[in-house]
Amino acid sequence: MVHLKKLNEDNWLEVSNLSVTQEQKEVFPIPNVYWLGISRYEEHTTLFAIMLDDSNIGLIGMGYDEDGVSGFLNPLMIDERYQGKGYAKEAMRLAVDYLKTELGVSEIHIGHRKSNVAAGKLYESMGFAIVGEDEQDYFRCLSL
Secondary structure, eight states: OEEEEEOOTTTHHHHHTOOOOHHHHHHOOOOHHHHHHHHHHTSOOEEEEEEETTEEEEEEEEEEOTTSSSEEEEEEEEOGGGTTSSHHHHHHHHHHHHHHHTSOOSEEEEEEETTOHHHHHHHHHTTOEEEEEOSSEEEEEEEO
């Protein structure tokens, strides 16, 4: 069963060592350990380990967006050994529920590289609509 567990002193190191495929690193090469730093000192993201029963299989971050009212999701990653099994979608469902019930947001923002077609399909399947773009990224929003 997939569930989320806040990153803490017991799981951060294992989660920081999870990795996507080499092909995915070419699209977005930022390792998990980067998100640990940025979550504390820049974006104030709450990071969660994505768990499959007792195993760490990924990382997801969320919090209030810059406006202090809406929510955001960033990052989302599933270790290469667990991809293609629907775990990212289940983690997204749990994150959306957390943002809605715990933070009380009415919309959630997420961005992704245009070249990351798999992410685009996932976000679209969950109702995230494109609301903007720049040269390399799409910006999406889900109204709750």
